Amino acid sequence: MGAATALVLSGCSGGGSDSATSTEAGSSTSVQVDAAAAALLPAKYKESGINVAADMPNPPMEMLDENQNPTGFDYDLAQALGAKLGVKFTFVQQTFDTAVPSLQAGKHDIIMAGMNDTVEREKVLDFVDYFHAGFVIVVQKGNPENITRILDLCGKNVAVQKSTVQGELLEGYADKCKAAGAGPINLVQLPTELDAQTAVRSNKAVADVVDASVGTYAAETAGDGQIFELVKDAEHPGGYNPVYTGIGLLKGNDDLAKALNMALQSVMDDGTYAKLLDKYKLSDFAIDKAGINRASE
Template sequence: MNASTSKLSLRHLLCAAALPLVLGLSACGGAATPAETAKPVSTADADPAAAAALPERFKSAGVIKVASDIPYPPLEMFDENQNLTGLDVDLAAALGAKLGVKLELQKQAFDSIIPSLQSGKNDIIMSGMNDTPERQKTLDFVDYLHAGFSILVREGNPENITTALDLCGKTVAVQKATVQGDILRSYEQQCKDKGSDPINVTELPLETDVQTAVRAGKASADVVDSAPAAYAAKTAGDGKVFDIVRDPANPAGYNPVYTGIGVLKKDAGLSKALLLAMEAIIKDGTYEEILKKYELSDYSVKTAGMNLGKDVK
């Protein structure tokens, strides 16, 4: 499977157009390095098994191109100096270090992110993409997060939304091409059973657009992955813009799913190399350090895995 609107400006969006950015291999945290000033690739920290498994075309190129729908905090965002940062940014740098190549983020709209791999423009996806059986028909996923969906509402929860079924008959905004829209539409019969109209799902291009709609009262709620929801509730207007609905029956969020790195099935060798690199950063503690930096430890995977996503009930 984006920034709090209080911190996101037009300048941030224009700045995103300056991608691609090459991630420095020596550091696990912090900003991306512009391509023109990037340091030469070092293999000093490379994991032998992961580096050996990487297909030759990526070794020769020295680069893996990463499609990413930027911004999508706390996975991809800009810091106060307009440098790219976030969980996916740091994770990509750490994986690149183990593989001995650069991982280069390319800004890509989420609804065209899979076609960008199919056309050869990009090689992998790191963009908070949920690992689902439908997507597994096209992609293999190296999973790195496990979290549910949360309901984000205006501060004070003026419409008294306490469960997902309280969304029946209301307009709810989600980002276009995400699985949340399908999940909300699946509540149609339950809404009818309680005598309510179905949820009116509005799909918008960016998560920032979704949050703006909620702030403006054009939508009653935003249904989004728990990590971005928690970030928005904490940071937007210094925590004075949004609340997260706390449903006692779903303390970890609704319908927990895996989030992973998407790779075309034809690139099985690349998937294997990424899985080995993920195992390496879990083993040496780098993975947990990155999660702690962004307060996402609750959503960790204990061991590296591939295609763990199952049908969402």
């Protein structure tokens, strides 16, 4: 799908209505506008809606259905936020490694692409955090290379999506690999997460290191759970280096950040957030409150 393809989320346009219809798990449910959150939203978004840079497909966060329409946890969460704010969200395909430049160029208002909130990224972006998870190692079913921990990846080809925190994490293991008498991890950096999974399936990489939410979904659903499995590291049962995931927006857009944060809290308070997490089997990665720029917590 081309980068200019616009994918429109349902939600009411600004003004006039006190509720909006959001599609959840194939049924229609009413999500009430949160007047306080909507009042914080800058006027220009009430008029034009919110344009979202989304890296699709990146299951289960962003996916495309059989008709090439968007779905996934981020999509459904954005629907609920749009209903709370009384505006329309428009999802636009944008590759992960070009999402930040696209914001800087004024092509999009926010990023919803399963983007991790890190101290380094907070130099450029603010994040409205909605998720907390570590990284996991995904291998072929049966674990033919007997990978049990990150150091078992030393000297081997490991797939990651380009411009992700996972790549930075693995690069940081060079000294530990050397101390273990092995070569550095050979990163196979690919455009999309699905490309990384394909590399594992085709034996071009022994593993894919990815967010726990994405890895868990792949292990459970690909080939009805018969293609991948997760490495169980006893020292890191919840994954490696747990971090927050958030909605990214440019520094200085404080009113939009506050409006999104309040809308997110409202989605949590009315139970919609928990239902969406359960729909995509992501409940283990829930956070207990909305927050902005929590990378250092």
